[in-house]
Amino acid sequence: MTANLKQNSSKGHNKCMMSRRDFLLYSGVATAVSIVPLSLFAGTDSETQVEGRIVGYPRKKIAKLSELSDHTPVHFQYPDEGKNAIAMLVKADIECGGGIGQKRDIVAYSMTCTHQGGPLAGAYKVTGDHRIVGQCPFHLSTFDLRRHGIMVSGQAFESLPQVLLELEGDDIYAVGVMGLIFGRMENLIDVEVG
Numbered sequence: 001m002t003a004n005l006k007q008n009s010s011k012g013h014n015k016c017m018m019s020r021r022d023f024l025l026y027s028g029v030a031t032a033v034s035i036v037p038l039s040l041f042a043g044t045d046s047e048t049q050v051e052g053r054i055v056g057y058p059r060k061k062i063a064k065l066s067e068l069s070d071h072t073p074v075h076f077q078y079p080d081e082g083k084n085a086i087a088m089l090v091k092a093d094i095e096c097g098g099g100i101g102q103k104r105d106i107v108a109y110s111m112t113c114t115h116q117g118g119p120l121a122g123a124y125k126v127t128g129d130h131r132i133v134g135q136c137p138f139h140l141s142t143f144d145l146r147r148h149g150i151m152v153s154g155q156a157f158e159s160l161p162q163v164l165l166e167l168e169g170d171d172i173y174a175v176g177v178m179g180l181i182f183g184r185m186e187n188l189i190d191v192e193v194g
């Protein structure tokens, strides 16, 4: 018997990023990241040793810190190459929620509108101390990049999913997603049978 435990790999955002879904034990197919021993029904006559497969977001290198310029977005695909995976990394030159770097100003977001999937790539804007994405070309929603992608105007009612980042030396890695990417039942849909 094998159980799969899905967990998020980010270290620095655990409190805000984890959803109940991220911790569900499930028996479906998924890429095995690591194998851990588990004891079921411990302390009872039915105690059984099983192997658990821990599944998490990929840790994907997406940019180099030294190559970033303020307000020059870098687009990338995450967590896979599948549907609505387009995302944007930007150095916003002002502290942002979940930001990394010395000024905590480097953030990344899904570029698919949470309302009806409008394309947001290219819609990053700076207005004074505000850093927004939008307006969405479909129904004019805008999202606040300083406050975890919360919707600030328009038709959407869910925040823009934030891609969680880690900095290791000069390398910036995507390590998870906070919020459900539009058009998906699960963020991790493009995984292979382990």
Ligand code: FES
Pocket: 113, 114, 115, 116, 117, 118, 136, 137, 138, 139, 140, 141, 154, 155, 156
């Ligand atoms: S799809 Fe973006 S506001 Fe409707």
